[in-house]
Amino acid sequence: MRKLDEISRLSASDLERISLDEKIPVPEELASRIDSVTRSQSRHILWSIPVAAALAALVAVGIGLTRDSEPADTFDDPYLAYAQVEAVFAKISDTVAYGAGKIEDTETRIDKISYWK
């Protein structure tokens, strides 16, 4: 009996030659054993699909609930919350002001170039 690693080292032509060698006996029950293994695998696949789908649905619902659950408020005091909102608007305004400043600088440079031309 050959070991698996020996078989894996054989070339395609070697395998063909061995398969045509009638001196090597083929077990009588081989065909039925292959058939039963194939059938049990296909039954296993059929059984797994709904289970996997149900698990996927459960995980999706779990993810959805976790992601959409309302977080706890950071502030208890509306004045502190308001101060935070004010800081956010100040940051947004700073960004806009920075952008507007850049546009003004560019316009000034363009005006200067146009004047000297």
Next chain:
Amino acid sequence: MKKFYILVLMLLVSLSALAQNGRSLYNKYSDLPDVEAVYISPAMFRLIGKIPDVEMQDGSVNFGPIIKSLSGLYILNIPKSEAAAQLADEVNHFVTKGHYELLMEAKDNGEVMRMYTVGDDKIVNSLVMLSRDASETSFICLDGTMPREQLEALIAEAAKE
């Protein structure tokens, strides 16, 4: 069989990516170590709206109408890390998938700031700001039904200060 499981996994990943929003990103990153996170709920915005004369400290900008239209504020500040890079990628993905419009982009000495909005001509339903520099990634998401005209006027007015 393996192919089937891979397919299910890909389906889950794509489903979770499609469902991203400010809240889901906040829930994902806010509990990580070294992350600064702030959430203000709709209930808190209603309380803020009851504060008399909601104005900037110097009294020049009136936040009142905008505050009353807000329904959620999510802020995440993450120091430079793998999580920070992942957050930036996810924000870019969610603004693209959510049909956000790039309002402005500013780059300065390696710092990149981008602002996005989604809504229509009259209402802004969400404003997202993502800024990244060498040390930190900041994400701000404001949800609500903000009148576009008022929001733009407010930002423009504050920017003059």
